[in-house]
Amino acid sequence: MKVSGFLGIGFVVLGVAACANIERSRNLNDPTVPAKVTAQNVCSNCHGVDGNSISPNFPNLAGQTEPYIVQQLKSFRQHSRSDPAGFEYMWGLSRHLTDEQINGLASYFASQKPIKQPAEAGEAQVSAGKTIFEGGVPEKNIPACHTCHGDRGQGNGQFPRLADQHADYLLKQLTVFQRTDERPEGAMMKVIVHDLTETNMRDVAAFLQGMPPQ
Amino acid sequence: MRSTPYRLLRQLRRLVPLMVGLASVFATFHINDAFALPAFARQTGQNCVSCHAGGQFPELTPYGRLFKLTGYTIGERAIPLSVMGVASYAKVSDTSKSDSPSTDFQKNGSPLFASGSLFIAGKVTNNIGVFSQITYDNYASQTVGPDGEPTGGFSGHSQADNVDIRYADRFIDGNRDLIVGVSFNNNPSISDVWNTAAAWMQYVPVPSPTSHQFIDGTAPYPGFGSGGNLAGITMYAYWNKMLYAELGTYRTANKALSFMSAGIGDADTTKLRGTNNPYWRFALTHEWGPHNIMVGTSGMVAHVYDGGSEISDPDNLGRFKNMGIDSQYQYILDPHTITVQAAYMRQKQEYSANTLAAAAPPYFLADGVTPVAPVNSSDTTNTLRLKLSYIYRAKYGGSVAFFNRTGTTNTLNQTSGFDSSGQITSTDPSETGITSTRVTGSLSGNPATRGWTYEAFWTPVQYARIGVQYTAYSKFNGATDNYDGFGRNARDNNTFFLYVWAVY
Incomplete structure (x- = not known):
């Protein structure tokens, strides 16, 4: 492949990128991105696509009550919830979410089915x-x-x-x-x-x- | 170590003002902790520990890996600039077995500002992101006087370091999760997201080898024979967070792609033949609870012209064939971060015809009569790296690592030996004999190098780290004792290393 081939692929990629589908956006500063898209493309990285997280570092959100999720996201957004595990991850991610998006995220995760967790204790x-x-x-x-x-x-x-x-x-x-x-x-x-x-x-x-x- | 602890402490005292100054700066920044973040952190608004395991750069967390695989596009566009600086101090165990300690052990025992980097990194569009690094090495080369002798001074130099420009898309719902992407990069495996990949499995920071030549960063690591500062394109897919596959190819970073080797002179630029220099990477991954594991393999075939040679002559062309296996296990559950890493790479180097033609070994056996064996047309090396690290509260960490390189013996790589008098000399004023190389030389022509590295570090704030490292060699250039023919032993290269590293 010649240099022109490399550059050609680059231009094609740029062209495809220009037509980026908002249905798969990871942009957290775009009020037009639907909450479900953000939930599946961003939140899922830690909390699981169905709100059931793998790592205990991150809480399960599946079946969580809508008012609680709304309250927490707003607390993160206004920096009133400041425990390290919260602010390290969530202050930034929530900083430009609109109320509508927050409500949508709460609705999405509240409607997910919780998975039974293993009983690890005696x-x-x-x-x-x-x-x-x-x-x-x-x-x-x-x-x-x-x-x-x-x-x-x-x-x-x-x-x-x-x-x-x-x-x-x-x-x-x-x-x-x-x-x-x-x-x-x-x-x-x-x-x-x-x-x-x-x-x-x-x-x-x-x-x-x-x-x-x- | 030959130096007494008292002498070492006395020299370290010179670092105190620097440490106090830096600590003051960090303390000032700490007030704005959540805001004073490098480029990616500004983009996502998250702390470094979100993406870096225990805040230990550059090792990525599961989330950090997804951030990279999705093209550095999570979050919002921000100022895409960060800077990084390294101040360091190193002390080699024994500097006496040398003709010129000031040349062989440059800046030994001297605190110095070693290097700095400028990062241009961040989200470009919803699908395109960039990670690129330009590094200034304050000790890139030693200045030479009109007589050709080193003056004792150094000159700094800037050049393109890591470049990874990528496009990515993700198709995810309750039934599937597929990430696909294309990476334009300048270093095979720099596109990888696991820390056992050749481009990433290294103790960092790594100051200039011309100033600190025996620290861990200069010890054997699995790596691709092609080296870096190439121009490559790779395509990858990650399916259901379980199977990762990446295929690509590399070529010379010239013409419109020369920005990937910017700052490197033509004679020093790695030149590959054509674009048929394939690279591949496969990995299986699994996460359960706070644990995650990866088992993978990677490889590359690179047709590389001898450095600085004429590429129109096919007799200057050699070939590297690399194949590696690697595995990484992480346990991340606040306040603990544990990582176990293993990487093994086998490399076969087939020398160019011109290299072989010019490589008649000049040395004799100890009898001064029998010539050493003729050169071999190829060499094979096997490099193993193991590392265990632990970090508490993303602040206090330590690690221990083992490295072992073995390989074929080849008189082509012999840089010390006996002359016709059965002598080994490092200077030859009469130019009638054969000179040998001290300190970095090899009497055996074998690359075997083995040792351990121990590190302890403190991360007072998320964008600064202070660390101490000790690298101990039990074998160097093929031997435990007298590896250079002048009585220098592997353990003489043991090195204490202290660094202060900051990024903003």
């Missing part, structure tokens, strides 16, 4: 977690999780779905609530988890990851 730990989820820790005045998050952990409005979430992610977020003010939208949780021990948090996270269908 029976005793899961049982201890179930006890906290369903009954709280009465001696410390810690209410039961299901009171707000639903009896199956399915979430309720701005109270997020917890069922089938990665235990590692849940544990880290409980720690963020307990030890920092990096999630002001969840200030209520700071009070609730204040007296939870790390073992309590590990137990309840383990239970929620492998939460059995009811």
